[in-house]
Amino acid sequence: MTDRLDESLELLSSVVCFGGQQNQYQHRSAVLDCTMQFSVFLPPQAEQHPVPALYWLSGLTCTDQNFATKAGAQRVAAELGMALIMPDTSPRGEGVPDDEAGAYDFGLGAGFYVNATEVPWATHYRMYDYILTELPELLESAMPLTELRAISGHSMGGHGALMLALRNAGRFVSASAFSPIVNPCECPWGQKAFSGYLGSDETSWKAYDSVELIRSGATPLPLLVDQGTADNFLDEQLKTDRLITACEVMNFSAEIRYQPGYDHSYYFIASFIESHLRFHAKHLGLR
Numbered sequence: 001m002t003d004r005l006d007e008s009l010e011l012l013s014s015v016v017c018f019g020g021q022q023n024q025y026q027h028r029s030a031v032l033d034c035t036m037q038f039s040v041f042l043p044p045q046a047e048q049h050p051v052p053a054l055y056w057l058s059g060l061t062c063t064d065q066n067f068a069t070k071a072g073a074q075r076v077a078a079e080l081g082m083a084l085i086m087p088d089t090s091p092r093g094e095g096v097p098d099d100e101a102g103a104y105d106f107g108l109g110a111g112f113y114v115n116a117t118e119v120p121w122a123t124h125y126r127m128y129d130y131i132l133t134e135l136p137e138l139l140e141s142a143m144p145l146t147e148l149r150a151i152s153g154h155s156m157g158g159h160g161a162l163m164l165a166l167r168n169a170g171r172f173v174s175a176s177a178f179s180p181i182v183n184p185c186e187c188p189w190g191q192k193a194f195s196g197y198l199g200s201d202e203t204s205w206k207a208y209d210s211v212e213l214i215r216s217g218a219t220p221l222p223l224l225v226d227q228g229t230a231d232n233f234l235d236e237q238l239k240t241d242r243l244i245t246a247c248e249v250m251n252f253s254a255e256i257r258y259q260p261g262y263d264h265s266y267y268f269i270a271s272f273i274e275s276h277l278r279f280h281a282k283h284l285g286l287r
């Protein structure tokens with residue numbers, strides 16, 4: 001089914017899920033200068049009144065579909081009356097440059113939620129502005145959504161969720177993350193992405209690094225992090241202890257939980273997503 005809603009927004013598919021609607025859309029993004037797909041879960045309450053939304057930012061190699069199909073978040077979102085917004089992880093399509101070697105951790109599927117400044121990335125790789133501004137403006141004008149937003153994500157998307165919330169006080173009522181890259185300036189994934197997208201001046205990287213933002217006095221907001229102890233990426237890439245230390249040093253209140261035996265996969269996310277949705281529901285004024 002294709003149902004044109006307005007000039008820029010097209011409904012690609014819609015299925016009923018826990019009494020709500022799991023929808024996929026595409027639109028022309030002016031910020032990213034390409035056509036983008038994203039998914040939205042609208043809970044049953046959205047048929048009666050506008051509802052608040054949780055933005056979910058996915059990790060490396062993901063599209064809007066990973067969280068929609070693997071996390072099992074719709075049951076609790078339907079109970080709580082919370083919309084779920086699931087963007088893609090990079091610009092897409094013909095003319096959008098990719099890593100020359102097709103690497104999974106740079107280029108397509110790996111936008112790192114930054115506004116690139118380097119050629120050839122700067123034209124399309126502007127995921128920071130897309131998530132912060134363009135997508136909420138589009139959705140809140142076209143769908144039964146309030147302007148209350150929370151944000152969460154996984155791995156690269158956990159970095160994006162924490163970083164966007166820490167940089168934009170009041171934009172999101174709460175933030176959470178699974179297995180986030182907390183200090184991208186100091187790990188191989190982050191260093192590769194930031195040197196490619198932002199260039200060699202490492203001072204420009206810090207504005208996109210959650211540990212650096214907390215060290216610099218970011219405005220506190222309710223913050224929850226879950227990290228599996230059996231995650232293969234923990235020591236080299238994720239470095240959760242650095243977030244704990246930065247929060248302690250700055251007296252920044254955050255709930256950061258190590259979950260024994262869990263790995264980096266969506267089985268981990270599925271195990272704790274209910275806890276994250278209920279955490280955000282409190283701050284979004286839902287019960």
Ligand SMILES: N[C@@H](CCC(=O)N[C@@H](CSC=O)C(=O)NCC(=O)O)C(=O)O
Pocket residue numbers: 058059060061062066070104154155156157264265266
């Ligand atoms: N292919 C890579 C790792 C890819 C990977 O694990 N991606 C994660 C996110 S990692 C950080 O951003 C993911 O969510 N994958 C999609 C899924 O549905 O599981 C490798 O093999 O090392």
